[in-house]
Amino acid sequence: MKKLLRSWSVGGLATLVLTGVGLLAPLSAEALPEDQIVDKLQQVPVFLILNSEGQPLTAAASADAAEVKVPVVFLDGETAQEFLEQAQQEDANAQVALVDLGTLFQETQSQETGPAPVMYFPEEDELTAAATIQxxxxxxxxxxxxxGEDGPYLTITQDGVSSLPMFFSRQDLQTLITRYTQENPGEARAIAIEVLSLEWLLAAMATSDDPQLxxxxxxxxLFPSSEVLQYLRSQQQEQSTRPATSSQR
Incomplete structure (x- = not known):
């Protein structure tokens, strides 16, 4: 597979100054084995903007009191498309690249100069929803x-395996809660919604030395946003109809 992040030059498409986004600094220690981390992440689609040379869009960020230029990773395709329109003003061949989060994690960990930081650009509505909680x-x-505030986490069971679901979409979590409270009406008022950052989770997976954690x-x-999955389906349908449309002309 082509290395999407093979170049970390600051001479990418553009350099942005962004706020309200999360910077994942390099991770060195390892708690969960990398293959287990990748397995958890590979179902999550993310988006990069690449120029004609395959270099990613970068942004200015602060790390260890120094300003660095890091690749920007978008969690939804529509936001990536908006930034693509700006990028194409400088490079007409710029394009949005789809990659799974597991592959991205592997790429950032395998750089010759050591693990590379990236900046994640959250979906605005989800960030607003998170701010109402924290x-x-x-x-x-x-x-x-x-x-309950200190009660057990709401889990799901599939094929006899119990897991703790975490959603990139607040509404997708609500769908699960609604189904749960319909089956357990007496617990409807006891459900508490919490939020943590993807950046914290990735760092914890890679560096935790706490057996309980x-x-x-x-x-x-991890459950990707249903809206993002719908966006991908619509893009695939659009691409599949293009040859038939052009052949009719």
Whole structure:
């Protein structure tokens, strides 16, 4: 597979100054094995903007009191398309590249100069939803639920395996909660929604030395936004109809 992040030059498409986004700094230690981390992440689609040379869009970020230029990773395709329109003013051949989060994680960990930082650009509505749960929330939100403020986490069971679901979409979590409370009406008022950042989760997976936390991390299952999946389906349908449309002309 072509290395999407083979170049980290600051001479990419453009350099942006962004706020309210999460920077994932290099990770060196390892708690969960990399293959387990990748397995959890590979179902999550993310988007990059690449120029004609395959270099990613970069943004200015602060790390260890120094300003660095890091690749921008978008969590939804529509936002990536908006930035693409700006990028194409400088490079007409710029394009949006789709990659799964697991592959991206592997790429950033395997750079010759060491693990490379990236900046995640959250979906605006989800960031707003996260701020209603946790003031001044920063990063890419992951929503999950528990029964009561200090109660057990709301889990799902599939093929006999219990997992802790975390959602990139607040509404997708609500769908799960609604189904749960319909089956357990007496617990409707006891459900509490919490949020943590993707950046924190990735760091914890890679560096935690807490056995209790590691056990919880093992159980986490990430669910990409249903809107993002619908966007991908619509893009695939559009691409599949283009040859037929052009052949009719």
């Amino acid at each position: 003031d001044d929330f920063r990063g890419v939100p992951l929503f999950f639920a528990r029964r 590691d056990e919880q991390l093992q159980r986490i299952r």
